[in-house]
Amino acid sequence: xxxxxxxxxxxxxxxxxxxxxxxxxxxxxxxxxxxxxxxxxxxxxxxxxxxxxxxxxxxxxxxxxxxxxxxxxxxxxxxxxxxxxxxxxxxxxxxxxxxxxxxxxxxxxxxxxxxxxxxxxxxxxxxxxxxxxxxxxxxxxxxxxxxxxxxxxxxxxxxxxxxxxxxxxxxxxxxxxxxxxxxxxxxxxxxxxxxxxxxxxxxxxxxxxxxxxxxxxxxxxxxxxxxxxxxxxxxxxxxxxxxxxxxxxxxxxxxxxxxxxxxxxxxxxxxxxxxxxxxxxxxxxxxxxxxxxxxxxxxxxxxxxxxxxxxxxxxxxxxxxxxxxxxxxxxxxxxxxxxxxxxxxxxxxxxxxxxxxxxxxxxxxxxxxxxxxxxxxxxxxxxxxxxxxxxxxxxxxxxxxxxxxxxxxxxxxxxxxxxxxxxxxxxxxxxxxxxxxxxxxxxxxxxxxxxxxxxxxxxxxxxxxxxxxxxxxxxxxxxxxxxxxxxxxxxxxxxxxxxxxxxxxxxxxxxxxxxxxxxxxxxxxxxxxx
Numbered sequence: 302x303x304x305x306x307x308x309x310x311x312x313x314x315x316x317x318x319x320x321x322x323x324x325x326x327x328x329x330x331x332x333x334x335x336x337x338x339x340x341x342x343x344x345x346x347x348x349x350x351x352x353x354x355x356x357x358x359x360x361x362x363x364x365x366x367x368x369x370x371x372x373x374x375x376x377x378x379x380x381x382x383x384x385x386x387x388x389x390x391x392x393x394x395x396x397x398x399x400x401x402x403x404x405x406x407x408x409x410x411x412x413x414x415x416x417x418x419x420x421x422x423x424x425x426x427x428x429x430x431x432x433x434x435x436x437x438x439x440x441x442x443x444x445x446x447x448x449x450x451x452x453x454x455x456x457x458x459x460x461x462x463x464x465x466x467x468x469x470x471x472x473x474x475x476x477x478x479x480x481x482x483x484x485x486x487x488x489x490x491x492x493x494x495x496x497x498x499x500x501x502x503x504x505x506x507x508x509x510x511x512x513x514x515x516x517x518x519x520x521x522x523x524x525x526x527x528x529x530x531x532x533x534x535x536x537x538x539x540x541x542x543x544x545x546x547x548x549x550x551x552x553x554x555x556x557x558x559x560x561x562x563x564x565x566x567x568x569x570x571x572x573x574x575x576x577x578x579x580x581x582x583x584x585x586x587x588x589x590x591x592x593x594x595x596x597x598x599x600x601x602x603x604x605x606x607x608x609x610x611x612x613x614x615x616x617x618x619x620x621x622x623x624x625x626x627x628x629x630x631x632x633x634x635x636x637x638x639x640x641x642x643x644x645x646x647x648x649x650x651x652x653x654x655x656x657x658x659x660x661x662x663x664x665x666x667x668x669x670x671x672x673x674x675x676x677x678x679x680x681x682x683x684x685x686x687x688x689x690x691x692x693x694x695x696x697x698x699x700x701x702x703x704x705x706x707x708x709x710x711x712x713x714x715x716x717x718x719x720x721x722x723x724x725x726x727x728x729x730x731x732x733x734x735x736x737x738x739x740x741x742x743x744x745x746x747x748x749x750x751x752x753x754x755x756x757x758x759x760x761x762x763x764x765x766x767x768x769x770x771x772x773x774x775x776x777x778x779x780x781x782x783x784x785x786x787x788x789x790x791x792x793x794x795x796x797x798x799x800x801x802x803x804x805x806x807x808x809x810x811x812x813x814x815x816x817x818x819x820x821x822x823x824x825x826x827x828x829x830x831x
Contacts, residue, residue, distance in 0.1 A: 302321070302322065302323045302324075302382065302384075302389055302391065303321075303322045304319075304320070304321055304322075304391040304392040304394065305319075305320045305322075306318065306319050306320065306377070306394050306396065307320075308396075309394070309395065309396050309397065310396065310397045310398075310399060311396070311397075311398060311399070312398070312399055312400075313369070313370055313371070313372055313398055313399070313400060314368055314369075314370055315368065316345065316346070316366045316367065316368055317342065317366070317367040317368065317377075317396055318364055318365070318366060318367075319339070319364065319365045319366075319367055319377065319394075320362060320363070320364050321333060321362075321363045321364075321365075321380075321382065321391055322360060322361070322362050322363075323360070323361045323382065323384060323389075324355075324358055324359075324360050324361075325358065325359055325361065325384060326357065326358050326359070327357060327358065327359055329359075329384055329385055330383075330384070330385055330386075331361050331382065331383070331384050332382070332383040332384075333350065333363040333382055334380045334381060334382065335347070336380070337752075338752060338754075339365070339367060339377050339378060339380060340375060340376055340377055340378045340753075340754075340755075341369060341375045341376075341753075341754040341755055341756070342367040342368065342369050342375060342377060342396070343367065343368055343369065344365055344366065344367060345366045345367070345368050346365070346366030347365055347366075348363070348364040348365070348366070350362065350363050351363075351364075369398045371398065371756060372398050372399055372400045373397075373398055373756045373757060374395065374396075374397050374398075374757075375395070375396055375397070375398065375755075375756075376393055376394070376395050376396075377393060377394040377395075377396060378393050379391050379392065379393045436622070436625060436626055439622075439625045440618070440621070440622045440625070443618065443621045443622070443625075444618055447614060447617065447618065461596075463498075463499050463502040463503040463576075464499070464503070464572065464573075464576040466498075466499070466502075467495055467496070467498070467499040467572050468569075468572075470491075470495045471492075471495060471565070471568070471569060471572075474488070474491050474492065474495070475565075479491070480558075480561050485549055485555060485556070485561070486549055486550055486553075488561070489545070489546040489549045489550060489564075490546070490550060492542075492546065492564070492565065492568055493542075493543060493546045494509075495568070496539070496542075496543075496568050496571065496572060497509050497516070499572055499575070500516070500520065500575070503575065503576065503579060504520070504523050504527070504575070504579065505523070506519045506520060506523055507519075513540065513543040513544055513547055516543065517536060517539070517540050517543075520536060520539075521536065524578070527579065527580060528580060529575075529578040529579060529580070530578050531574070531575070531578050532574075535570075535571055535574045535575075538567050538570070538571060539567070539568075539571040541567070542564045542567050542568055542571075545560075545564055546564075646812060647706070648706065648806070648810050648812035648813045648816065649812045651671040651672070651706075651812070651816060652671065652812045652815055652816050652819075654671055654672075656669050656670065656671050656819075657669070657670060657671075657672070657673050658670075658823065659673065659674070661674060661695070661697045661710045661712070662695040662696075662697070662710060662711065662712030662800065663693065663695060663712055663714070664712060664795055664796075664798060664800060664826065664827040665712075665826075665827040666710050666712060666800050666802065666824070666825075666826055666827075667823075667824075667825040667826070667827075668710060668802065668820060668823055668824050668825070669819065669820065669823035670699065670708055670820060671699075671816060672699045672708075673699070674697035674698055674699050674708060674709075674710055675697060675698065675699065676695070676696070676697055677696050677697065677698045677709075678696070679694070679696045679711065679742075680694060691713055691714070691715060691716070692713075692714045692715060692716045693713065693714045694711070694712070694713040694714075695711070695712050695713070696709065696710070696711040696712075697709070697710045697711070698710075702743070702746050702747065702748075702775060702786070702805060705775075705784060705786060705805075705806060705807045706805070706806045706807070706813060707803070707804070707805040707806070708803070708804055708820065709801075709802070709803040709804075710801070710802050710803075711799075711800075711801045711803075712798065712799065712800050712801070713798060713799050714798035715798065715799075732766065732767045732792050732793075732794055733755070733767065735792050735794070735799055735801075736755065736767060736769045736790060736792050739769070739790050739792070739801060739803065740753060740769065740790075743773065743788070743805075744773075747775050747776065748773040748774070748775060748786075749773060749774045749775070749776065750773060750774045751771065751772075751773040752771040752772050752773070753769060753771045754769070754770050754771045755767060755768070755769050755770075756768050756770075758791055760793075760824055760825065760826055761825070762825065762826065764793055764795070764826050765793075766791055766792050766793035766794070766800075767791075767792055768789065768790065768791050768792075769788075769789075769790040769792070770787075770788060770789045770790070771787075771788065772785055772786065772787050772788070772808055773785075773786055773788065774786070784807060785807070785808045785809075786805055786806065786807055786808060787805070787806060787807070787808040787813075787814075788803065788804065788805045789803070789804045789817055789821065790802070790803045790804075791803075791821065791824065793826055795826070795827075800826055802820070802821070802824060804816075804817045804820060804821070
């Protein structure tokens with residue numbers, strides 16, 4: 302098996318073509334790796350396997366297109382190839398990714414433009430005023446629509462007697478001026494409903510469900526039972542008006558104006574005559590008290606119904622107003638803007654809060670964070686054989702992996718052989734192995750499917766270290782939901798000790814990305830060589 306690459310040095314984003322070759326017999330089964338990345342290089346193309354027959358053997362050639370978008374020196378690690386279920390490892394290769402050089406001699410250059418003065422015009426305030434007017438207009442339109450389309454009848458007032466109710470409704474009917482505006486059918490419908498309601502309430506006749514003929518017959522029967530003194534003229538007059546109303550409602554009859562006025566007077570006289578003809582029943586004190594209690598109870602129910610109706614209308618209006626406002630801001634500012642500013646965003650609150658710059662550990666790490674880091678004990682997470690090598694360890698953290706945001710600063714000093722030279726003391730710590738240990742610690746806390754990238758890192762003071770970064774998945778133990786997290790780890794080694802900064806947050810969180818960039822840009826280390 303052979304391993305080769307077309308070039309060991311390339312530009313950012315260019316393709317390294319890695320080639321793996323195996324020479325096997327015709328019955329062998331070969332399985333090449335199917336990975337998304339080889340070390341810090343991403344696989345952008347997995348080419349089909351080429352098969353070349355050489356006598357009674359096959360040469361299988363598998364090529365991968367690799368790339369990296371950050372400059373630096375990288376190592377393509379050994380990968381596992383299965384031949385007849387037996388694992389073979391390829392050779393590791395070192396490659397270098399270089400920045401793209403800009404040739405300023407061939408490219409035409411221009412002078413720096415003058416400073417553009419700020420616009421002192423009216424600005425953007427008119428947009429917000431227009432939006433406010435639009436919202437108010439839509440809210441007014443919604444309120445008008447609700448009032449116009451409301452199908453429920455206006456709550457009836459509570460009257461002491463049926464005659465008082467009928468008289469009041471007749472007066473209200475005249476104020477509407479229905480027939481004067483051509484709504485004759487609606488006028489006669491309300492007119493006859495008033496008289497039918499009065500007869501039903503005052504004389505106990507099912508007038509609303511009866512035909513005109515049935516109503517008149519029931520009225521005659523009730524007058525005999527109740528010993529009401531009704532003249533034939535009163536009953537006939539009422540019958541004529543009801544028949545006229547039937548013709549208007551069902552036969553599209555159109556009476557003259559004077560006939561309409563006369564019918565209204567006949568109804569009023571009929572109601573007054575009927576009310577006078579009803580025998581007066583003298584109630585005793587108990588019955589009067591009972592009737593008053595019933596009336597008060599009915600009044601309470603009506604008032605409660607009105608109050609509930611007003612509450613419902615107000616709630617619907619507020620909901621529609623909020624809906625329209627939210628829709629406007631979603632359309633103009635975006636869904637994330639509404640979520641972050643209305644429902645809140647913990648990462649945004651951290652970013653925009655008051656930051657603290659402080660020193661942690663020994664040798665000290667000076668860093669700016671959105672919250673003060675509190676001392677934590679990580680010695681329990683380390684293996685016992687590892688603790689035997691540690692002289693002193695100090696760790697400080699905020700958050701945790703469980704809430705998808707974590708900042709940790711840790712310093713430790715290893716026990717050293719007093720007889721070792723100064724150079725040996727400086728070189729005895731392997732930063733790559735220290736990074737591997739930090740990643741294994743995260744795996745012990747639930748990190749899965751970890752992707753690891755590595756590069757050199759240098760602080761503003763010139764102290765060199767390494768940076769590990771990538772993503773991993775975390776499974777929620779209760780809901781079994783998977784969350785993809787992004788991590789960054791800085792590790793430095795000074796005089797037999799380590800200084801480590803770790804940041805973990807949910808992938809794609811733009812505010813958390815800004816927090817991470819600000820923290821890493823603020824890192825200052827105590828230089829023990831000075």
